[in-house]
Amino acid sequence: xxxxxxxxxxxxxxxxxxxxxxxxxxxxxxxxxxxxxxxxxxxxxxxxxxxxxxxxxxxxxxxxxxxxxxxxxxxxxxxxxxxxxxxxxxxxxxxxxxxxxxxxxxxxxxxxxxxxxx
Amino acid sequence: xxxxxxxxxxxxxxxxxxxxxxxxxxxxxxxxxxxxxxxxxxxxxxxxxxxxxxxxxxxxxxxxxxxxxxxxxxxxxxxxxxxxxxxxxxxxxxxxxxxxxxxxxxxxxxxxx
Numbered sequence: 001x002x003x004x005x006x007x008x009x010x011x012x013x014x015x016x017x018x019x020x021x022x023x024x025x026x027x028x029x030x031x032x033x034x035x036x037x038x039x040x041x042x043x044x045x046x047x048x049x050x051x052x053x054x055x056x057x058x059x060x061x062x063x064x065x066x067x068x069x070x071x072x073x074x075x076x077x078x079x080x081x082x083x084x085x086x087x088x089x090x091x092x093x094x095x096x097x098x099x100x101x102x103x104x105x106x107x108x109x110x111x112x113x114x115x116x117x118x
Numbered sequence: 119x120x121x122x123x124x125x126x127x128x129x130x131x132x133x134x135x136x137x138x139x140x141x142x143x144x145x146x147x148x149x150x151x152x153x154x155x156x157x158x159x160x161x162x163x164x165x166x167x168x169x170x171x172x173x174x175x176x177x178x179x180x181x182x183x184x185x186x187x188x189x190x191x192x193x194x195x196x197x198x199x200x201x202x203x204x205x206x207x208x209x210x211x212x213x214x215x216x217x218x219x220x221x222x223x224x225x226x227x228x229x230x231x
Contacts, residue, residue, distance in 0.1 A: 043224050109162065
Protein backbone atom coordinates (compact mmCIF):
# COMPACT_ATOMS: atom_id res chain seq x y z
CA UNK A 1 0.00 0.00 0.00
CA UNK A 2 0.87 3.65 -0.29
CA UNK A 3 3.02 4.93 2.57
CA UNK A 4 3.69 8.50 3.60
CA UNK A 5 6.36 9.31 6.14
CA UNK A 6 7.05 12.43 8.12
CA UNK A 7 10.22 13.52 9.81
CA UNK A 8 10.70 14.32 12.57
CA UNK A 9 7.86 12.69 14.47
CA UNK A 10 8.26 15.21 17.24
CA UNK A 11 10.36 18.30 17.80
CA UNK A 12 10.94 20.74 20.62
CA UNK A 13 12.46 24.08 19.79
CA UNK A 14 13.08 27.47 21.32
CA UNK A 15 10.95 30.45 20.44
CA UNK A 16 12.36 32.34 17.49
CA UNK A 17 13.98 29.39 15.78
CA UNK A 18 12.85 27.74 12.54
CA UNK A 19 11.76 24.15 12.20
CA UNK A 20 11.58 22.07 9.03
CA UNK A 21 9.20 19.13 8.68
CA UNK A 22 9.56 16.68 5.81
CA UNK A 23 6.79 14.72 4.16
CA UNK A 24 7.76 11.86 1.86
CA UNK A 25 5.75 9.49 -0.28
CA UNK A 26 7.77 6.28 0.00
CA UNK A 27 6.40 4.05 -2.72
CA UNK A 28 4.50 6.32 -5.04
CA UNK A 29 4.74 9.68 -6.74
CA UNK A 30 2.63 12.54 -5.51
CA UNK A 31 2.04 15.65 -7.58
CA UNK A 32 0.04 17.09 -4.76
CA UNK A 33 0.63 17.07 -1.04
CA UNK A 34 -1.47 18.71 1.63
CA UNK A 35 -0.48 20.15 4.97
CA UNK A 36 -2.88 20.11 7.92
CA UNK A 37 -2.72 21.40 11.44
CA UNK A 38 -4.50 19.77 14.33
CA UNK A 39 -4.91 21.26 17.79
CA UNK A 40 -5.60 18.96 20.76
CA UNK A 41 -9.04 17.38 20.61
CA UNK A 42 -9.87 19.25 17.45
CA UNK A 43 -10.23 18.42 13.81
CA UNK A 44 -7.73 18.78 10.99
CA UNK A 45 -7.52 22.16 9.36
CA UNK A 46 -6.05 22.45 5.89
CA UNK A 47 -3.16 24.89 5.84
CA UNK A 48 -1.96 24.66 2.27
CA UNK A 49 -1.84 22.60 -0.86
CA UNK A 50 1.62 21.81 -2.14
CA UNK A 51 2.12 21.16 -5.83
CA UNK A 52 5.35 19.80 -7.24
CA UNK A 53 7.30 22.45 -9.09
CA UNK A 54 5.01 25.35 -8.29
CA UNK A 55 4.09 27.64 -5.42
CA UNK A 56 1.90 26.34 -2.67
CA UNK A 57 -1.67 27.49 -2.30
CA UNK A 58 -2.43 28.68 1.21
CA UNK A 59 -5.79 28.68 2.93
CA UNK A 60 -7.24 31.90 4.19
CA UNK A 61 -5.67 32.99 7.44
CA UNK A 62 -2.47 30.99 7.01
CA UNK A 63 0.63 33.17 6.80
CA UNK A 64 2.68 32.03 3.82
CA UNK A 65 5.79 33.82 5.08
CA UNK A 66 5.58 31.99 8.36
CA UNK A 67 4.78 28.55 7.00
CA UNK A 68 7.09 28.04 4.05
CA UNK A 69 6.25 25.11 1.83
CA UNK A 70 8.53 23.60 -0.77
CA UNK A 71 7.60 20.69 -3.03
CA UNK A 72 10.81 20.10 -4.91
CA UNK A 73 10.15 16.58 -6.14
CA UNK A 74 7.32 14.13 -6.67
CA UNK A 75 8.14 12.41 -3.40
CA UNK A 76 9.07 15.23 -1.03
CA UNK A 77 7.38 18.29 0.40
CA UNK A 78 8.72 20.34 3.29
CA UNK A 79 7.01 22.67 5.72
CA UNK A 80 9.22 25.19 7.49
CA UNK A 81 7.83 27.03 10.47
CA UNK A 82 9.86 30.22 10.59
CA UNK A 83 10.52 32.16 13.78
CA UNK A 84 8.39 29.73 15.73
CA UNK A 85 6.40 30.92 18.73
CA UNK A 86 4.55 28.99 21.42
CA UNK A 87 1.25 29.47 19.62
CA UNK A 88 2.69 27.50 16.69
CA UNK A 89 2.83 24.43 18.90
CA UNK A 90 0.55 21.89 17.30
CA UNK A 91 0.33 18.57 15.48
CA UNK A 92 1.16 18.89 11.79
CA UNK A 93 -0.01 16.25 9.35
CA UNK A 94 0.73 15.88 5.66
CA UNK A 95 -1.08 13.84 3.06
CA UNK A 96 -0.23 12.91 -0.50
CA UNK A 97 -2.09 11.88 -3.57
CA UNK A 98 -0.90 9.05 -5.80
CA UNK A 99 -0.50 10.46 -9.30
CA UNK A 100 -0.66 7.11 -11.03
CA UNK A 101 -4.00 6.17 -9.55
CA UNK A 102 -5.79 9.13 -11.04
CA UNK A 103 -8.22 11.64 -9.68
CA UNK A 104 -10.38 9.10 -7.92
CA UNK A 105 -7.66 7.94 -5.62
CA UNK A 106 -7.77 8.99 -2.03
CA UNK A 107 -5.17 10.84 -0.04
CA UNK A 108 -2.67 8.98 2.11
CA UNK A 109 -1.72 10.50 5.42
CA UNK A 110 1.60 10.72 7.16
CA UNK A 111 1.92 9.87 10.86
CA UNK A 112 2.16 13.51 11.87
CA UNK A 113 4.74 15.72 13.58
CA UNK A 114 4.24 17.09 17.03
CA UNK A 115 5.82 20.53 17.44
CA UNK A 116 6.37 22.12 20.81
CA UNK A 117 7.78 25.63 20.93
CA UNK A 118 9.14 26.73 24.29
CA UNK B 119 -17.70 26.80 0.62
CA UNK B 120 -18.39 23.36 1.92
CA UNK B 121 -19.05 22.27 5.47
CA UNK B 122 -19.09 18.98 7.34
CA UNK B 123 -20.88 18.61 10.67
CA UNK B 124 -20.61 15.81 13.18
CA UNK B 125 -23.19 16.40 15.89
CA UNK B 126 -21.95 13.76 18.33
CA UNK B 127 -18.72 14.83 20.08
CA UNK B 128 -18.54 11.60 22.05
CA UNK B 129 -20.16 8.20 21.90
CA UNK B 130 -19.72 4.90 23.63
CA UNK B 131 -20.75 1.36 22.78
CA UNK B 132 -20.41 -2.02 24.37
CA UNK B 133 -18.10 -4.48 22.75
CA UNK B 134 -19.86 -6.58 20.07
CA UNK B 135 -22.69 -4.07 19.81
CA UNK B 136 -23.51 -1.81 16.86
CA UNK B 137 -23.04 1.95 16.81
CA UNK B 138 -23.88 4.63 14.26
CA UNK B 139 -21.97 7.88 13.90
CA UNK B 140 -23.74 10.79 12.25
CA UNK B 141 -22.45 13.22 9.65
CA UNK B 142 -24.14 15.88 7.58
CA UNK B 143 -22.54 18.02 4.95
CA UNK B 144 -23.17 20.85 2.58
CA UNK B 145 -21.66 21.44 -0.83
CA UNK B 146 -22.69 23.12 -4.04
CA UNK B 147 -20.85 20.61 -6.18
CA UNK B 148 -22.55 17.68 -7.86
CA UNK B 149 -19.51 15.43 -7.93
CA UNK B 150 -17.69 14.77 -4.71
CA UNK B 151 -16.42 12.05 -2.43
CA UNK B 152 -17.18 11.31 1.18
CA UNK B 153 -14.92 9.59 3.65
CA UNK B 154 -14.76 8.32 7.16
CA UNK B 155 -11.34 8.39 8.76
CA UNK B 156 -10.27 6.85 12.02
CA UNK B 157 -7.63 8.48 14.22
CA UNK B 158 -6.50 6.20 17.04
CA UNK B 159 -4.35 7.44 19.94
CA UNK B 160 -1.29 7.13 17.70
CA UNK B 161 -2.90 9.97 15.69
CA UNK B 162 -2.25 8.22 12.37
CA UNK B 163 -5.18 8.93 10.07
CA UNK B 164 -6.64 5.69 8.72
CA UNK B 165 -9.17 5.52 5.93
CA UNK B 166 -12.20 3.53 7.04
CA UNK B 167 -14.53 3.85 4.11
CA UNK B 168 -15.12 5.92 0.99
CA UNK B 169 -18.26 6.80 -0.95
CA UNK B 170 -18.55 8.35 -4.39
CA UNK B 171 -21.47 10.75 -4.53
CA UNK B 172 -22.60 9.50 -7.92
CA UNK B 173 -23.01 5.96 -6.62
CA UNK B 174 -26.31 5.23 -4.96
CA UNK B 175 -25.14 1.99 -3.43
CA UNK B 176 -23.87 2.37 0.10
CA UNK B 177 -20.22 1.49 0.58
CA UNK B 178 -19.30 -1.40 2.85
CA UNK B 179 -15.98 -2.52 4.28
CA UNK B 180 -16.26 -5.58 6.50
CA UNK B 181 -17.85 -4.38 9.77
CA UNK B 182 -18.12 -0.80 8.54
CA UNK B 183 -20.94 0.45 6.35
CA UNK B 184 -22.43 3.79 5.50
CA UNK B 185 -25.92 5.13 5.02
CA UNK B 186 -25.57 7.71 2.27
CA UNK B 187 -28.61 9.92 1.80
CA UNK B 188 -27.64 12.33 -0.95
CA UNK B 189 -30.80 14.41 -0.94
CA UNK B 190 -30.57 14.88 2.79
CA UNK B 191 -26.78 15.38 2.59
CA UNK B 192 -26.29 12.78 5.26
CA UNK B 193 -23.48 10.24 5.52
CA UNK B 194 -23.58 8.10 8.65
CA UNK B 195 -21.17 5.33 9.59
CA UNK B 196 -22.34 2.09 11.13
CA UNK B 197 -19.88 -0.07 12.99
CA UNK B 198 -21.11 -3.60 13.61
CA UNK B 199 -19.70 -6.03 16.16
CA UNK B 200 -17.69 -3.24 17.79
CA UNK B 201 -14.21 -4.18 18.93
CA UNK B 202 -11.95 -2.60 21.52
CA UNK B 203 -9.61 -1.58 18.72
CA UNK B 204 -12.34 0.58 17.24
CA UNK B 205 -11.82 3.06 20.07
CA UNK B 206 -10.65 6.24 18.33
CA UNK B 207 -11.64 9.60 16.95
CA UNK B 208 -13.70 9.31 13.80
CA UNK B 209 -13.75 12.08 11.23
CA UNK B 210 -16.20 12.49 8.40
CA UNK B 211 -14.70 14.29 5.41
CA UNK B 212 -15.82 15.69 2.08
CA UNK B 213 -13.54 15.97 -0.95
CA UNK B 214 -14.45 18.32 -3.76
CA UNK B 215 -13.28 18.55 -7.33
CA UNK B 216 -10.21 20.43 -6.20
CA UNK B 217 -9.14 17.37 -4.21
CA UNK B 218 -9.25 19.25 -0.94
CA UNK B 219 -10.64 17.54 2.12
CA UNK B 220 -12.93 19.31 4.56
CA UNK B 221 -13.21 17.52 7.88
CA UNK B 222 -15.98 17.45 10.42
CA UNK B 223 -15.27 18.16 14.06
CA UNK B 224 -14.91 14.49 14.93
CA UNK B 225 -16.64 11.97 17.16
CA UNK B 226 -14.75 10.30 19.95
CA UNK B 227 -15.84 6.67 20.14
CA UNK B 228 -15.19 4.55 23.17
CA UNK B 229 -15.78 0.82 22.96
CA UNK B 230 -16.33 -0.63 26.41
CA UNK B 231 -15.52 -4.22 27.32
